[in-house]
Amino acid sequence: xxxxxxxxxxxxxxxxxxxxxxxxxxxxxxxxxxxxxxxxxxxxxxxxxxxxxxxxxxxxxxxxxxxxxxxxxxxxxxxxxxxxxxxxxxxxxxxxxxxxxxxxxxxxxxxxxxxxxxxxxxxxxxxxxxxxxxxxxxxxxxxxxxxxxxxxxxxxxxxxxxxxxxxxxxxxxxxxxxxxxxxxxxxxxxxxxxxxxxxxxxxxxxxxxxxxxxxxxxxxxxxxxxxxxxxxxxxxxxxxxxxxxxxxxxxxxxxxxxxxxxxxxxxxxxxxxxxxxxx
Numbered sequence: 167x168x169x170x171x172x173x174x175x176x177x178x179x180x181x182x183x184x185x186x187x188x189x190x191x192x193x194x195x196x197x198x199x200x201x202x203x204x205x206x207x208x209x210x211x212x213x214x215x216x217x218x219x220x221x222x223x224x225x226x227x228x229x230x231x232x233x234x235x236x237x238x239x240x241x242x243x244x245x246x247x248x249x250x251x252x253x254x255x256x257x258x259x260x261x262x263x264x265x266x267x268x269x270x271x272x273x274x275x276x277x278x279x280x281x282x283x284x285x286x287x288x289x290x291x292x293x294x295x296x297x298x299x300x301x302x303x304x305x306x307x308x309x310x311x312x313x314x315x316x317x318x319x320x321x322x323x324x325x326x327x328x329x330x331x332x333x334x335x336x337x338x339x340x341x342x343x344x345x346x347x348x349x350x351x352x353x354x355x356x357x358x359x360x361x362x363x364x365x366x367x368x369x370x371x372x373x374x375x376x377x378x379x380x381x382x383x384x385x386x387x388x389x390x391x392x393x394x395x396x397x398x399x400x401x402x403x404x405x406x407x408x409x410x411x412x413x414x415x416x417x418x419x420x421x422x423x424x425x426x427x428x429x430x431x432x433x434x435x436x437x438x439x440x441x442x443x444x445x
Contacts, residue, residue: 190245287334
């Protein structure tokens with residue numbers, strides 16, 4: 167399509183994504199109390215959260231608009247999480263017209279699989295939150311109480327769940343690039359050690375300064391990348407079997423058969439061509 171048609175298509179897809187996120191945010195508004203109770207459960211299960219007289223889980227509000235901003239973030243996050251397959255499909259549908267027919271079928275696999283991986287990553291972050299907070303609170307002196315603000319805790323939860331979810335999707339993107347012919351297994355094998363090192367480095371940067379969260383993100387990332395690399399290896403081997411010239415570069419030529427042909431075969435070929443011309 168012309169450039170303007172591509173831009174119109176991108177605009178339409180983004181508009182649909184915004185509508186989907188808005189509808190998901192409406193669901194977050196309806197079930198806000200249940201969602202907030204679910205998000206605060208890892209913190210409220212710790213004895214360190216019972217620091218205010220009278221018992222109960224305590225989170226501090228420091229500004230008049232904290233309640234609204236916290237609720238707004240929860241609405242948007244829940245909307246994005248609940249509608250993940252729908253807006254991922256819209257992004258994929260923008261790319262799909264440029265693919266071959268045999269490649270478009272992966273659209274029906276990519277969107278639900280990406281959504282499942284994102285939700286698994288977010289669930290893992292949610293599961294280890296109590297252990298991570300307990301370890302972080304263990305560094306406090308005995309006479310110090312952890313007064314967390316409501317905004318700080320929510321930002322911590324959203325960053326952890328979002329980073330874990332996106333991290334779990336990255337190996338799927340590697341497999342997708344291989345399907346599109348943009349990334350070969352040989353390249354992944356060459357950079358395997360660098361990829362593993364970067365997985366641990368990124369996990370150390372995006373998680374707090376404690377080993378539980380870092381290892382909980384880095385180890386699944388390495389396992390998923392190894393699975394993606396195995397998929398790329400099998401896919402490249404299948405591609406070579408179906409097309410022997412697929413490994414040739416743009417400046418390379420295929421091998422010619424330099425075996426001498428039998429004289430009888432040449433005569434038969436010549437007679438066939440003359441007979442065809444006569445006919």
